[in-house]
Amino acid sequence: MAAFWSPCEPPFQQRYSFLFSPASQAGQWRKTHDAEMTKECDLPLIDLSRLHCGDEKERTACVAEIGRASSEWGFFQVVNHGIQSELLQAVGREQRKPFGAPFEEKTGQKFLNGSYRWGNPTAISLAQFSWSESFHLPLSVLAGDDHACHEELEPFRSQVASFSYAPEVMRKASTAMADLARILAGVLAENLGCRGDLFADSCGEGSCFLRLNRYPPCPFSSDTFGLVPHTDSDFLTILHQDHVGGLHLMKDTRWVSVKPNPEALIVIIGDLFQACLAWSNDLYKSVEHRVMTNGKVERYSIAYFLCPSYEFTIGSYRKPSRYRNFTFGEFRKQVQEDVKKIGYKVGLSRFLA
Numbered sequence: 273m274a275a276f277w278s279p280c281e282p283p284f285q286q287r288y289s290f291l292f293s294p295a296s297q298a299g300q301w302r303k304t305h306d307a308e309m310t311k312e313c314d315l316p317l318i319d320l321s322r323l324h325c326g327d328e329k330e331r332t333a334c335v336a337e338i339g340r341a342s343s344e345w346g347f348f349q350v351v352n353h354g355i356q357s358e359l360l361q362a363v364g365r366e367q368r369k370p371f372g373a374p375f376e377e378k379t380g381q382k383f384l385n386g387s388y389r390w391g392n393p394t395a396i397s398l399a400q401f402s403w404s405e406s407f408h409l410p411l412s413v414l415a416g417d418d419h420a421c422h423e424e425l426e427p428f429r430s431q432v433a434s435f436s437y438a439p440e441v442m443r444k445a446s447t448a449m450a451d452l453a454r455i456l457a458g459v460l461a462e463n464l465g466c467r468g469d470l471f472a473d474s475c476g477e478g479s480c481f482l483r484l485n486r487y488p489p490c491p492f493s494s495d496t497f498g499l500v501p502h503t504d505s506d507f508l509t510i511l512h513q514d515h516v517g518g519l520h521l522m523k524d525t526r527w528v529s530v531k532p533n534p535e536a537l538i539v540i541i542g543d544l545f546q547a548c549l550a551w552s553n554d555l556y557k558s559v560e561h562r563v564m565t566n567g568k569v570e571r572y573s574i575a576y577f578l579c580p581s582y583e584f585t586i587g588s589y590r591k592p593s594r595y596r597n598f599t600f601g602e603f604r605k606q607v608q609e610d611v612k613k614i615g616y617k618v619g620l621s622r623f624l625a
């Protein structure tokens with residue numbers, strides 16, 4: 273186990289020793305979900321070049337395919353998404369740099385404006401624990417938006433410049449992921465006969481963010497989550513994962529693992545799309561997903577979260593609605609409170625009508 277130690281690694285075992293004692297690991301929960309595991313699968317793979325090819329029939333077929341995948345899976349992969357693979361490779365290299373800083377530095381308020389997270393401070397069992405570290409970077413800062421030049425973001429801005437030897441890469445990638453997320457949100461709205469800009473227009477740089485994830489090798493890999501099962505609290509997420517694998521999603525009642533595809537980006541439907549369009553069981557699903565650790569190699573991913581402003585009201589566009597109206601700010605606050613008090617996110621069921 274000493275082999276895993278470095279001054280950059282989060283001290284998971286030391287700080288959470290009560291979770292990793294032989295007694296607490298003997299719990300039954302892990303055995304249960306092992307039995308549920310199925311094989312690696314290929315998600316629906318959608319070629320987005322058809323959205324812009326000028327052939328209306330092709331475009332309509334592509335929109336329908338995106339809609340179908342969003343209701344049957346809540347997850348799909350896209351190729352020809354308009355983000356160059358060189359840019360994705362560069363961002364994959366770039367994102368490693370802040371994680372390479374000593375742990376004590378990463379946890380400091382001055383390092384990337386205190387955006388560092390690791391483990392779960394409230395976990396009381398292994399089932400609630402994530403063996404991973406991440407940085408939550410607001411888009412307004414990465415995009416270098418002068419309108420978002422709040423004083424409190426200044427230290428952050430300079431830190432972005434100093435951690436990154438090529439900050440331009442991060443900026444370009446986040447802008448490109450944001451553009452793609454808006455296009456897809458438009459397609460998803462259009463597929464239901466809504467205005468294409470209905471959701472995307474409510475999403476500003478103030479609330480959208482990029483999360484850099486790192487999953488260190490884990491000596492208890494068969495017992496530990498890299499990221500606990502969750503749904504995303506946004507409209508949709510664009511995810512870029514490296515070649516290692518470990519992402520699982522819930523398909524019907526089983527976990528399936530997602531085979532890494534270097535050319536593709538993964539699209540995940542979030543809670544807000546489910547709530548806005550909740551008038552039928554057949555519509556878009558926000559499905560649970562999780563990351564499993566592995567004992568040998570580290571894994572990286574980068575996720576862009578398309579979120580509305582905190583004042584934006586989420587309400588179903590058809591009646592009767594399954595959920596009451598709520599603002600995104602209320603939703604986030606409730607999620608944070610639940611995680612703090614009970615150790616997990618309850619999510620949309622808190623907002624049933």
Ligand SMILES: O=C(O)CCC(=O)C(=O)O
Binds near residue numbers: 575
């Ligand atoms: O790392 C991954 O593959 C998934 C990350 C994720 O689900 C998240 O950041 O919400």
Ligand SMILES: [Fe+2]
Binds near residue numbers: 502503509
């Ligand atoms: Fe997620």
